[in-house]
Amino acid sequence: MTQPDTKTRLLDAAESLFSQQGFASTSLRAITSDAKANLAAVNYHFGSKETLLSAVLQRRLLPLNQQRSDRIDQVLSAATAAGTTPDTEALVRAFIEANFAFRRDKYGSSALISIVGRSMISADPVVRDLFLALIHPLINQLHQALCLALPQLPTRLIFTRLFFTMGAMGHCICFSGIAQIFKEDPDSNPEDNNVMTNNLINFVTAGLEAPC
Amino acid sequence: MTQPDTKTRLLDAAESLFSQQGFASTSLRAITSDAKANLAAVNYHFGSKETLLSAVLQRRLLPLNQQRSDRIDQVLSAATAAGTTPDTEALVRAFIEANFAFRRDKYGSSALISIVGRSMISADPVVRDLFLALIHPLINQLHQALCLALPQLPTRLIFTRLFFTMGAMGHCICFSGIAQIFKEDPDSNPEDNNVMTNNLINFVTAGLEAPC
DNA sequence: GTCTATACGATGATAGAC
DNA sequence: GTCTATCATCGTATAGAC
Numbered sequence: 001m002t003q004p005d006t007k008t009r010l011l012d013a014a015e016s017l018f019s020q021q022g023f024a025s026t027s028l029r030a031i032t033s034d035a036k037a038n039l040a041a042v043n044y045h046f047g048s049k050e051t052l053l054s055a056v057l058q059r060r061l062l063p064l065n066q067q068r069s070d071r072i073d074q075v076l077s078a079a080t081a082a083g084t085t086p087d088t089e090a091l092v093r094a095f096i097e098a099n100f101a102f103r104r105d106k107y108g109s110s111a112l113i114s115i116v117g118r119s120m121i122s123a124d125p126v127v128r129d130l131f132l133a134l135i136h137p138l139i140n141q142l143h144q145a146l147c148l149a150l151p152q153l154p155t156r157l158i159f160t161r162l163f164f165t166m167g168a169m170g171h172c173i174c175f176s177g178i179a180q181i182f183k184e185d186p187d188s189n190p191e192d193n194n195v196m197t198n199n200l201i202n203f204v205t206a207g208l209e210a211p212c
Numbered sequence: 213m214t215q216p217d218t219k220t221r222l223l224d225a226a227e228s229l230f231s232q233q234g235f236a237s238t239s240l241r242a243i244t245s246d247a248k249a250n251l252a253a254v255n256y257h258f259g260s261k262e263t264l265l266s267a268v269l270q271r272r273l274l275p276l277n278q279q280r281s282d283r284i285d286q287v288l289s290a291a292t293a294a295g296t297t298p299d300t301e302a303l304v305r306a307f308i309e310a311n312f313a314f315r316r317d318k319y320g321s322s323a324l325i326s327i328v329g330r331s332m333i334s335a336d337p338v339v340r341d342l343f344l345a346l347i348h349p350l351i352n353q354l355h356q357a358l359c360l361a362l363p364q365l366p367t368r369l370i371f372t373r374l375f376f377t378m379g380a381m382g383h384c385i386c387f388s389g390i391a392q393i394f395k396e397d398p399d400s401n402p403e404d405n406n407v408m409t410n411n412l413i414n415f416v417t418a419g420l421e422a423p424c
Numbered sequence: 425g426t427c428t429a430t431a432c433g434a435t436g437a438t439a440g441a442c
Numbered sequence: 443g444t445c446t447a448t449c450a451t452c453g454t455a456t457a458g459a460c
Contacts, residue, residue, distance in 0.1 A: 006443080024236045027435060038445055043437060045443090157411065164415045167383020168376040199369065203376045206422035207415035218426080239452065250428055255454065257426095 007045045009035040015056050018115050023053055023127055054130045057119060065138045067098045072145050079148075086149045089205045095142055096169060096201055117173030120166060139166075146208065153212055165204045172200050219257045221247040227268050231326040235265055235339055266342050269331060272324040277350045279310045284357050291360075298361045301417045307354055308381060308413055329385030332378060351378075358420065365424055377416045384412050 004012070013034035017026045028049055032039050046052040071094035079086040099116070119131035139162065146158050216224070225246035229238045240261055244251050258264040283306035291298040311325065331343035355374055359367050 028437090029435080038443095039436095040438080040445065041443085049436065160408070160411050161415050164380040164384060164412060167380040168419075169379070170383065171379025172376060196372070199372050200376060202422050203373050203419035207380075207419040210414050210418035240454085241452080250426095251453095252429085252455080253427070261453065 006035070006037050006041055010037060010042060010045060010052070011056055011059060014052055015060075015115065018053065018056060023049075023115075050126050050130070053115075053119075053127065056115065057130060057134060061116065061134050064098060065135065068095055069138055069141060071098065072141055076145055076148070085151065086145055088146065088149045088209055089201065091142065091145050091149055092165070092201050092205050092208065095138075095165075096204075097197060099169070099173065117170050120170035120173075150209065157212065158208070161208050161210075164207060168204055169200060172196065218247070218249050218253055222249060222254060222257060222264070223268055223271060226264055227272075227324055227327065230265065230268060230330075231324065234330060235327075235334070262338050262342070265339065268324070268327065269342060269346060273328065273346050276310060277347065280307055281350055281353060283310065284353055288357055288360070297363065298357055300358065300361045300421055301413065303354065303357050303361055304377070304413050304417050304420065307350075307377075308416075309409060311381070311385065326386055329382050332382035332385075362421065369424065370420070373420050373422075376419060380416055381412065384408065 003009075010031060013031045014026070017031055017034065020026075028042050029039055031052075032041055035041075042049065042052055046055055072091060075086050075090045075094055116131075119127050120135075143155075143159055143162055146162065147153075147155050150158055215221075222243060225243045226238070229243055229246065232238075240254050241251060243264075244253055247253075254261065254264055258267055284303060287298050287302045287306055311328070328343075331339050332347075334340045334343070351374065355367075355371055358370050358374065359365075362370055
């Protein structure tokens with residue numbers, strides 16, 4: 001087994017540390033130390049800390065978004081074949097489910113998913129813009145599909161609700177652990193992943209389908 | 213008109229800058245420069261940058277949360293008087309509406325509301341914990357009220373959905389401007405505050421009321 | 425009690441030697 | 443490609459003036 005090259009070691013270390021501590025709180029010195037690389041290696045290979053984050057996101061997000069895009073297309077094709085409008089919940093599921101299944105996916109990384117959640121709702125314009133650029137085409141695709149599923153609603157309203165969906169999803173991915181903070185129930189256990197995913201899908205599907 | 217004291221000038225400057233740039237991206241030097249105070253004034257008056265954020269949040273959030281708490285109590289009282297269960301949408305409105313009305317409230321600050329949005333969904337544990345400590349009692353109150361409004365649902369599920377609600381709300385408050393990013397529609401105007409608020413209330417009410 | 429001046433360690437970034 | 447040295451800026455702390 002050969003040692004991965006410096007660039008890969010930096011990506012792996014950054015992915016792990018960003019997911020544990022967040023982007024701002026992780027220093028380049030911590031990353032290069034974990035990756036057994038020199039401090040200047042990050043700027044040599046990636047240009048800046050920000051571009052390193054972009055590379056970390058792209059490595060996992062491009063295949064993930066391809067999965068989601070394919071699943072949306074499948075829902076649309078099935079609806080066309082059946083001569084019906086696409087099902088809202090199926091579209092929501094196509095968009096959300098892969099995000100959580102990703103935790104155990106062989107191509108994925110359990111660390112990356114919390115970076116995705118953080119990026120999606122980050123207040124930092126740098127982080128947010130990177131994420132938006134990566135997910136923009138997928139959002140447009142989903143928006144158009146939802147317009148077919150919900151022809152009685154204005155497209156603008158559907159877009160607004162899709163925006164709320166992303167907020168709920170990002171919050172869910174990133175902070176499902178802190179839900180316990182409020183809970184006084186002493187025997188409360190962390191929700192199972194699948195239960196939480198289905199709860200989220202039910203919630204946003206109902207919100208998207210609400211009357212105008 | 214007398215000049216506000218140093219402590220107030222620091223709070224005002226921090227509130228303004230945090231809302232524009234976020235907590236992490238705002239330096240103490242920028243704050244003290246705006247407030248025409250010495251760099252050390254922050255640590256003298258507040259102890260740390262983190263405690264300054266806490267003071268900025270508390271100054272506006274305590275009266276705001278009192279308003280929200282009162283409105284929730286009103287909804288509960290009205291339901292008891294009428295012998296009915298409380299209305300879910302009325303509770304959601306009590307929780308959300310004041311947040312947006314706050315922008316024009318004479319006691320409020322238009323800047324503060326985006327700090328609230330950012331804090332609510334911040335990935336930074338320091339920021340998030342400060343915010344959670346301030347809003348914890350209100351969340352518990354709302355949760356109990358929603359359990360009365362939705363007796364057919366498990367309390368745990370209601371809590372999870374309340375969690376999604378906070379995600380959608382924080383995202384909405386903080387990033388309503390970037391909704392335009394995805395929109396190709398050339399004549400799209402930023403949504404009016406009231407329209408956006410009502411859209412959010414409709415969305416989360418439907419999500420909260422979804423069948424189990 | 426308030427405020428100023430100053431210094432300390434850590435950070436992201438970069439230039440230049442090898 | 444990699445490394446050392448160095449830079450400006452950051453949050454924080456403190457000594458001392460008023």
